[in-house]
Amino acid sequence: MSLLTRIGSANPPAKSEGSPTPTPAKEKLVRPVLAPASKPEGQSPTAPPGKRLGQLAQRGAARPESRTLAKLKRDDHRDAFAPVKGKVQTLLAEETNRDRTLTSPEAIRRRIEQLLDTVLLSENVQATRADRAKLLEVIAADALGFGPIQTLLDDDSITEIMVNGPDTVYVEREGKLSPTDVHFDDNDHVMRVIDRIVSPLGRRIDESSPYVDARLPDGSRVNAIIPPVSLVGPVLTVRKFSVTPLTVEDLVRFGSMTAGMAEFLRACVLARLNMVVSGGTGSGKTTLLNVLSSFIPETERIVTIEDAAELQLKQDHLVVLEARPPNIEGKGQVTIRDLVANALRMRPDRIVVGEVRRGEALDMLSAMNTGHDGSLTTAHANSPRDVLSRLETMVLMAGMDLPLKAVRDQISKAIDVVVHVSRLGDGTRRVTNISEIQGMEGEVITMQDIFEFHQTAFQEGRVIGELRPTGIRPKFVDKFGTMGIKLPPDIFGTHYISVA
16 A cells, blocks of 8 residues: 555545545545645535534645645655666766776766766656756765755855754754755665765774764764664764854854953963863854864964864864774774873873863873863863863763762862853853862862853843853962963953843
8 A cells, every 4th residue: 555545545535425426545635736626516605514614624634644745746756857866876987987087076067967968868858957957966966075965064054964864954053953955865875975974084884883973074073873773764963164263253253252251261271271161062162172272372282182083273283183983893992081191192282182071081180180281171061060070970980999089189180260151042152151160178179250141131032141250360360470471450350241
């Protein structure tokens, strides 16, 4: 039984006395889509109230079926050119294997256009100019880019792409999610795009290793997870990064921080304070870490360590290290913790860890406490206080049987500043807290906000609030003076700056 028949038979039309024999369910479903519904013969223009209520009920029940039919129509339209697309791709693959000079994107695109015209003519397929142009872009994107999502990757207004199986693709713009009309042919089509992303990086994804982190050539972060772990088909998530990294001036202009906060953070980096950037998923931690890293002087040796390289530092003396998953035999894995331990032997002036998630937090804290000051990292947390609890948990995950007080003491001595970023209700991202770790009182780590964001209203879909200093002067500010770093005298005052 076909899908159309099943949909039609789910709600068979009631046969009324004196009405003609109803048409089959499939015809009844298709007719309203192709033409306006006509009044059945023999039905009085003024039907009794009972019949009118029944008709209204049937119309209401037909709405979900109409949506289903719209999807089927879309699928039928998509499949109409599938044979043409498949034949062009087959011919292109044969020519590419035979002609080794067919390598430049321009030459390949020209050849795709020629092959498409040839196949349309030979198959006697009538295509409008718009259909032909769209088909050309689809085939070119599959051959030269990343398939259906290539147009989304080229759209600078999109910050995140979420593929939930072949038929559902969402994007994020300005912090808000919205569906798209982009779709893949089937699960295998999604898998081919995923393989194209991860294969050049020497990574793999299959049933034995059903998820992977990777990156695109432009540095965008990619996560993929496939069946049997995913029950909706292959899932692909792309966190896009701007080709030109955002600068501190950009963040001030966007209202993510004030000029005073930016000047204070710059002083903290120059004074070689150890800093942790905390925040939730998609809050802008990596972007802020990039900005903080840009303050590191060119004269210093920087070692960056990441799961998938995302940071876009511009300094010359830069060593980029990337973790590696195990191979198909389960060997050869190189973890963040391995790289942190190795980085200590590389004479670094600064160690920048993209994100600490597990036991590498212990090695990072050890490095901060043994002369490698000025280190930077990020961690997932809901608040500055929460990040300290998260660090405690991650240190214990290292497998060391340490007393909790000893762990807290090490955290309080290693970290100087916590910078917390948040994605607010209107989708904007802001630095909501800059906090100083002051030390220990008994068995509790003490901390104090230096700057904070205070929300005052929510108007017309926008968060209104103030980025302001708390009026408290941090203990380490004397270190700025000894290093010749000067700050405006009123930077820790109570001058509020309203942002919207």
